[in-house]
Amino acid sequence: MQNLQPNIPTPATTHGASARAWNWRRTFAPTGNTGDTVFRLALFGAAFFLMLVVLVMIGAMAVNSLPSLRQFGFGFLTSRVWSPISGDFGALPFIYGTIVSSLLALLISVPLSLGIAIFLVEQAPRGVARPVGFLVELLAAIPSVVYGLWGIFVLAPFLREWIEPFLARWFGWLPLFRGNVTGIGLFTGGIILAIMITPIITAVVRDVLAAVPVSQREAALALGATKWETTRVVLNNGAPGIAGAIILGLGRAIGETMAVTMVIGNRAQISASLFEPAYTIASVLANEFTEATGELYLSALIELGLILFLVTFTVNGAARLLVWSVAHRAGGGAVGRA
């Protein structure tokens, strides 16, 4: 019983803490039990280690990209030239390629994933939902290099022969669908990314929808809601979680390297046409690191890494904010609150 005693917070220990000196005992050994203290220290250590890794990574990248930062400054972000031979480096084509391919992937993947998830949770008989759900999880586990190979040998020829000529013919009046039909380029990159992130988004959205209480569905049904209207109530309930799932998919798309590298064409250019080759940050890092000879070249690549890091960081931060605001505007969805 005596171990319980110090556990009861008194006003003096909770509110007056700032007035007194920091006491390690209060932080690490609040129960006074040796086992508890060791356990607590171990947990603190694990959390601290994680923070340390992140800080060291940022620090190392910042230091190593100093030559490039000094040489190009902010111009690095806006320059379209990437020429290792003349020593001119600009990040804009890679930022463009990364963002456009990821957004294209989301555009295709989000409706598809929502459709599959809604089907699995709301419509499919149990005998169908189980195996299909299992397949979805299986797809999420396929290594990305396998997706890349499939992209080169199956997807790219298919798009070149069927989809791209069709788009060029009927939507060629849009600059997006003009240009050479090669099957290798931004369009294929976006589609392979869409295929890769669909299982992830689907799996998360499915879990979110399944967590919406039955009472919400019954409330809608009892008022004469159709299946579609009931589904909308369920989606409304799961909105914060769905937003989170989409951001998760976006994060994966931005950082995805191997499969995109294999189909996007790897040319540092900005073209209005989706059929033209492009380049992403992750791809250029993977391709050129081994051949980066000069100090400036290497540090430009490291600076690209830093930008990628900041982009994912910002996206995740924005996602948190979005999820938080959706949850609060809706008065708190039933599930998926961040």
Next chain:
Amino acid sequence: MATPTSTTAPVKPPTDAAQEEQTSALQDDGRERAAAKVSVRDLDFFYGRAQALHKISLDVSSQIVMAFIGPSGCGKSTFLRTLNRMNDTIPGTRVEGSVQIDGQDVYAPGTDVVELRRRVGMVFQKSNPFPKSIFDNVAYGLRINKLTSGKSELNDRVEEALTNAALWPEVKDRLKASALSLSGGQQQRLCIARALAVRPEVILMDEPASALDPMATQKIEELIVELKRQFTIIIVTHNMQQAARVSDKTAFFWLGKLVEVNSTERMFTNPNEKLTEDYITGRFG
């Protein structure tokens, strides 16, 4: 709209002979059945292989409060949910027998379940407001069923429903606030308002006050008595005092069977069945 999990009894031709045969369990004639708002005959219900209801026959006339009492697991909630086909959503369930509302067979193959549920509203044990504003909650049924033809009519119907649910004075200044910001009792009355808004003919209440404190319970009970002027109300309750306070007629269920239906006064003073008396006097259950 019939689902493959529920089967229906063959629809019998509306001859007197057939009606009489069907209603023999209650010893009343076809005309009385047609007069009843809700009329159930020989209803069996199965969860998979387990039979939850055995040959239930019951009539509920218009504008009364009918209470279902009985111990937990006796089938009273299951029975309530057969009346608006809410059990359709549970896989592996099966219904046999007939349920009629205003003479229309609820389980007939051509029944529009969406329309049925608009006419037979439901209030659940645990309040389940949508994570939307108070106004949008009440307006939900009106909007999806397209029952109003303009903003002002919608506003009027929402106000009417909230007034009928005795919630209007408490929320009229914060209709845009989240429904989840209301107290438990208020949330339940909001759910009642939401059900009332579409002007159902029958309202099913599944232990509507069981999660509420005595004050909120009292409000709900006063509300039920008030509402029976306009609606037919069927309420499931664990609380026998509550049944005695609010209902005109009471039905006692036991082990999936309907033991006795009687006027509430008679039920609680001098029931016909020994089993009913034992339950009401607390000898078991």
